[in-house]
Amino acid sequence: MNIRITLNKLLIYTFVQSRKLLKNCYPQLLAICGFFLLCGLVLILRGQNPLEFYTTILVSGFSSFDEFGSVLFNSTPLIFTGLAVAIGYQCGLFNIGCEGQLYVAAFAATLVGIYLYLPSILLVPLCIGAAMIAGAVWGAVPGILKAKFGAHEVINTIMMNFIAVALTNFLVTSVYQEPNQMIPHTSKIYENAMLSRLGSYIPYLPKSNLLNDSFVIACVCVVFCHIFLKYTRWGYELRLVGNAPDVAAYGGIKPGVVIIWVMALSGAIAGLAGVSDVMGYRYRFLDSFSSGWGFTGIAVALLGRNHPFGVFAAALLFGLLNKVALDIELLLNVPRGLFLAGQGLLIIGLVSIESLKKKNK
Amino acid sequence: MTIIDLIPSTIRMTTPLGYAALGGIYSERSGVINIALEGLMLIGAYGYVVGTHATGSAWGGLSVGIGLGILFALLHAVATITFHAEQIVTGVAINILAIGVTDYLTPAYERVQGLPEWKLPVIGSYSFLVYLVPIIMLASHVLLFKTPWGLRLRAAGESTEALKTLSLSRAKWQYFGVIMSGILASIGGCFLASDVHYFSEGMTAGRGYVALAAVIFGNWRPLYGIAGCLLFGFASSLELADLWNIPDQVLKIIPHVLTMIVLAGLVGRSRPPAALGKMES
Secondary structure (H helix, E strand, O other), X not given: OHHHXXXXXXXXXXXXXXXXXXXXXXXXHHHHHHHHHHHXXXXXXXXXXXXXXXXXXXXXXXXXXXHHHHHHHHHHHHHHHHHHHHHHHHOOOOOOOHHHHHHHHHHHHHHHHHHOXXXXXXXXXXXXXXXXXXXXXXXXXXXXXXXXXXXXXHHHHHXXXXXXXXXXXXXXXXXXXXXXXXXXXXXXXXXXXXXXXXXXXXXXXXXXXXXEHHHHHHHHHHHHHHHHHHHOHHHHHHHHHHHOHHHHHHOOOOHHHHHHHHHHHHHHHHHHHHHHHHHHHHOOOEOOXXXXXXXXXXXXXXXXXXXXXXXXXXXXXXXXXXXXHHHHHHHHOOOOHHHHHHHHHHHHHHHHHHHHHHHHO | OOXXXXXXXXHHHHHHHHHHHHHHHHHHHOOOOOOOXXXXXXHHXXXXXXXXXXXXXXXXXXXHHHHHHHHHHHHHHHHHHHOOOOHHHHHHHHHHHHHHHHHHOOXXXXXXXXXXXXXXXXXXXXXXXXXXXXXXXXXXXXXXXXXXXXXXXXXXXHOOOHHHHOOOOHHHHHHHHHHHHHHHHHHHHHHHHHHHOOOOOOOOOOHHHHHHHHHHHOOOOHHHHHHHHHHHHHHHHHHHHOOOOOOHHHHHHHHHHHHHHHHHHHOOOOOOOOOOOOOOO
C-alpha cells in the first residue's frame, strides 16, 4: 500500500517536472529536432539514405561503453566553454573569447607541467591553477576595457582570440618546440602532471578509452557554477548586474567591478578546456589544437539556456555530434562542415523562436 | 624598405576592410548591430571563387558572391528585424554558419581568374574594385547625410518610434541597411578572393571584426570609417613587409592590438546611433 502511494507520487512528480521542462524548453527541443531534420534533408539532397545517417549517429555514439566514453570525452571541453559563456551571459556579457582563453591557459599548464618536477598531488593543482590564472587574465582584459572605457567586449574578446593564437603559435614554433620535430608541439609534460584515464579505475570502460579525470573536473565545475550562481552573494550580484545594472548600482554593487571579475571567472573556466586537452589527452601543447571549442561553447550555452545543468546536457549533445562527425565523414562521406553549418542555423532558429515566445507573452 | 613600398599592400589590405566597413555603417546606422560582417565577407569570397569557376567569368563570380552575401544578410535581417532575435547572437551564428557552409562545400579548384585590373602610374595596377571604394564612400556619405532616404535610414537607427510617427516602416529601412551591408561586405570578400585567386577556409581572418572596429573608429560616418580602414590596412601591411626581422606572428597581432587600443580610446567619445540594437517592445 505504502509503496503504491510512493510510486504514484513519484509518477506524478516526474509527470509535472517533465511538463514543466517541456513548457520551458520547447524552443530548445524544437531547434534540436529541426537540426536533425535538416541534416536528414541534406542527406536526401545528396542522394543518400537519411536513415543511415541517424543509425550511424546512434551506433557511433551509444553502441558500447567505449563509444559512449568517447562521447563524454568529446563533451568535456565543451562543458567548460559552455559554462564560461553561460556565466558571462548571466551577467549580460558576451564572452566570445573562450578560444583564446583556452589557448593561453593550455600553454600555461604545459609550461608548468614541463618545468616543475613535483609529486603529482602538488603538480596537478599547480598546473590547473596556472591555466586558470592565464585564462582569467586573458578574460579580464576585455572586462577591464569594458568597465573602464566602455569598449564592447565582443570585439575585444575576438581580438584577444587572434592575439592568443598568434602568441602561442610563436612560442611553440620558435621557443618551446620539441627538438628534432617537424610538428609544431612542445615536449611532453612531466608524468606527474598527467590526469589519469577513467578506464583505469572504472570497470566496463576499456583502458584505451580517452575519457579522463578532466570529465570529473567538468562535472564538479557544473555543480560549483550552479551553487555559485544560485546560492552565493556573488552569484546574486552577477545576475543582478546582468538583469538590472541600474538596480545593482543603486543597491551598492559596482557593476564595473562585477564585470571585471565575471570576465576573469569566465576566462578561468574556459581555460580548463585547455587543461582537459593538455593534461588529459595530448600531454603536450599542440599548435591550434582546439577545433573551435570556444565558438561551439556559444551554441552550448544558448541551447542549455545558460543554466549549468542545461549546459551539461547541451555539451553532451554537441560532444556526440563531434564524436560522430568523424564516423559520418568516414562512412557516409559527409564533410563535418555540415554540423558546423547546422550549428549556425540552430542558434539562429533558437534565438528567433525564443524571442517569438517572449513577444507572444 | 621605405614607406612608399608599403603603399600597394596598404591599398590591397584596406580595400576589403573598406567595403565591409561601409556595409557595417549602413546596417548600424539603421539600428542593427552587424557582427556578421566576417561571415558575409567569407561567403562573398567563397561565392566569387565558386561562381567564377562555374561561369568562367569573374563577373559571374562577383554576382554569385554578392548574391550569397544578400542571402546571408537576409537571414540576419529576418531573425533580428522580424523575429527580434538578439543581434549579436545572430551575427555570431551567421559567422559560424558561413564557416560551416564553406567547409561543407569546399571548392577544390586551384586557381580562378581575378577581376579586371586598371593600371595606375607609379603605384601599380589594381582591381577596379579598389577605385570604386572612394566613389562608394562619397556616394554613401551623400546618401546618408544629404538625402531624405538617408535621413530616414538614420532615423531608424536613432529611435524606435520616430519613423512610426511619420507612418513609415522602421523595419523596411532596417532591411535595406542590413541588405546593403550584405552587398558591400560580400564585395569585400570577392576582392579578397580575386586578389589571391583562390579560396581557403577562414581566409577573412577576422577582417570583418576589424572593419566593425573601423566603423566605431569612424564614428559611424563613411569618410572617417574609410580613414580608420586605412589605418588598420596600413597596420596589416606591416605584416607582409618583413620589417627588421620581427617574427611575423608579432606583426600579425598589430592590427588586433591596434583595434583594442582604438576602441578603448574612442568609445567614450564616439556616439553610436541611439537605438542601435534596440527593438520596439
